Amino acid sequence: MPLPTEGEVLVRVKAAGICGSDLHIYRGERSDVALPRILGHELVGEVESVGSGVTRFSRGDRVTVDPVVSCGKCVSCRRGYDNLCSSVKCLGVQVDGGYCDYIAVPEEKVYSLPSGLAWEKAALIEPFSIGAEVLARSEVREGDKVLVIGAGTIGLCILQAMKLAGAEVLITDFADSRLKAAETLGADKTVNGRTGDLAAALADFTGEFGADVVVEAVGMPRLLEESLGYAAPGGRIVVLGFHPEPAKIPEVIVVKKELKIVGSRMNCRRFPQVIEWFEKGQVNPEPLISAVYPFEKIDTAFREILEDPEKYLKVLITY
Ligand SMILES: [Zn+2]
Ligand SMILES: [Zn+2]
Structure with a gap:
């Protein structure tokens, strides 16, 4: 010992x-x-x-x-x-x-x-602290439309954090079982990215405006590239992955939409906030x-x- x-x-x-x-x-x-x-x-x-x-x-x-x-x-x-x-x-x-x-x-x-x-x-509590960090980094506002890519543990923690902030959330994954869990946890819409049409579903979800916040919770350069297309004018894209390969980011899209691409690393003193969520039963x-x-x-x-x-x-x- x-x-x-x-x-x-x-x-x-x-x-x-x-x-x-x-x-x-x-x-x-x-x-x-x-x-x-x-x-x-x-x-x-x-x-x-x-x-x-x-x-x-x-x-x-x-x-x-x-x-x-x-x-x-x-x-x-x-x-x-x-x-x-x-x-x-x-x-x-x-x-x-x-x-x-x-x-x-x-x-x-x-x-x-x-x-x-x-x-x-x-x-x-620790996985939810990742969600709390993403929440802060995303600058999400009540009523924002949020796209979460990936419904693993972290994606589902982010979903719950976003719902707490009053956002509407579309979450996508390849596994129906995970999307089922997302529905239980309050997702407004779920799309299987393998069998469904994410772009069409997002257009429908946002009235063709795009997502105010896109969270790339899988960690693949291709998904970050696609996120630029999913984001609304003035949108924020939150990146969590550690993939060493570079993503191709056309600056013309970043400029025309005035996008913010922000990283979110572990958590910055978010434990008290998350413990309060647990205490009040605000997350499941x-x-x-x-x-x-x-x-x-x-x-x-x-x-x-x-x-x-x-x-x-x-x-x-x-x-
Ligand atoms: Zn972890
Ligand atoms: Zn230091």
């Missing part, structure tokens, strides 16, 4: 989610990740002990951890943009994370869970949970997801 140093909280992990990025690392597809590495950045648990100087937590507290590791000193950190820290890391990606029994983390990255919130649901994590495996079966969990990725939304590990 590690010991918490000054300012650290030692968390006994109770549940952790498996994310798309974990699958990429598992398959050795992330050259920026040095192996071996303990993965796991969507974690919740119980405080085991605290280091000197820790005042907000004590043994037994139920908590979640913001996985954004930042230095607190660089220009971005001083401006409040932890996620843009010059040496930013993500817990469980560039430093060891939560697929283990105990993890020591800085107190300022630890947040109390609403009382009575089950561990499994609480593990979804339940339909996002596809399967739960005990920690001993974590390897089985990874292999089964990789065999049939479309079958799963969020898969959780419990301890």
